[in-house]
Amino acid sequence: MDLFAFPPLASLLDLTTRALLALTSALEPLAGSAAAALAVVAVTLAVRLLLIPVGVSQARAEQTRARLAPRLRVLRERFGKNPERLQRETMQLYRDEGASPLAGCLPMLAQMPVVGLLYAVFLHPTVGGQANALLSHELFGVPLGRSLVGALSTGTVDAATLAVVGALVLVMVGVAELTRRRLRPAVDPAAPAWMAGMAGALQFTTAVVALFVPLAAALYLSVTTVWTLIQRIVLRRRYPLPE
Template structure:
């Protein structure tokens, strides 16, 4: 964990030095925002992994009909079914474990931050944190609750702090709710209906209800600073997921139909604007630009032609005869 202590503490100190330019360095908000900054850096570094996760999840959804066909064909032979399924994954470039990668890669950072805060609460400096930083960090407060405090310590300890209880309970609920809605957003908007009954859907449903319970139970022992990190990470995931699902949804999903409708309305709007502009051009066309019409000769009666008046056809015929 020592390399992670240095990495986590180094990123936090860089953000803390930035926020100290306009906030109290010893105040809790400068350290809380440093934890938020740490979350932003970690999640930004994980964007390529997150994109792979979305692509893999989409492939898992699209190949569900083929997986069902394999189950019908090789349901009696589990070994052959596993071989054919893995072959299908390989041909389509699908990794069934890719959905867990961002969570797994964040866990070491999560535990490193957890240990750093615990050591700071015991006045122990780790990584790049100096003893002065540790004193500021351990005594920094947000809404009257120390960043290093936990809900269990506040309830079971001799000095019960109401501020710690309120802030910790709020963060436990926020962490649990954002975990649930992040997973539900992916299932409700970016999964085709024919994939909702497959094994992949069952796995997603299991994560939908198990992960929030795990974080709700374990969150009561997390320091406030750790819960701030995880809640911020969930909010980042929700926003990132919303952007990708809205702009590049999986075919056959509700999000895909919604995007088609938006594209159609956008195309109709552009077409209407172009038509209106062409109509304006026609209306402002001046009549003076039209070519002049030739004047037709006046019609003459038979008597006028016999008399051979000027410009008459009789005169013209006489000129021809001469």
């Protein structure tokens, strides 16, 4: 079932497509055939600028979690056999500190609608009863609506697709590794070792997602991961974790 067949979402999809086409037309004198890709980059940067306050909240939340780690460890030692009491005491501790354990998830949650819309725009051959003109645009010869996994499954993969998508995935993997090395969160000694390993592995999930989504969405993800790394490095200096 196509969720964008419902009238409100169909209208949103049509509006998003028209806005991207208008931005693409404005950028064509500058970028030529890569205008649509540049439009996606511009949208990404605009979204990230709007989310700077959310990024600041995330940095504060990370600092708070690191500061509260010893007290949270004490709560787990006292109430580990009573999960309901542990949850109540944990939430009360966060309330007393004016923080939320979910604050670190806000940037990802806030971007999900944008990624979903980009995915839908470059997945639908027709929008608003007309052919989707954005699908005719390319980046280095690769259609913005093509995904690597989709091309592999249909036998239409070529060297350009492998090169462009591969380059974006390598950027995301490199950023994930830099994030893992430079911005490693404070580790609770009482936490199981597998939790630390999972936290490190999660850094690379964006690169995996990029293999399945249209190139336009993969481009968005690569730009936003680079932005996130730079922003977190800057904010980590402003909100350092306790030693």
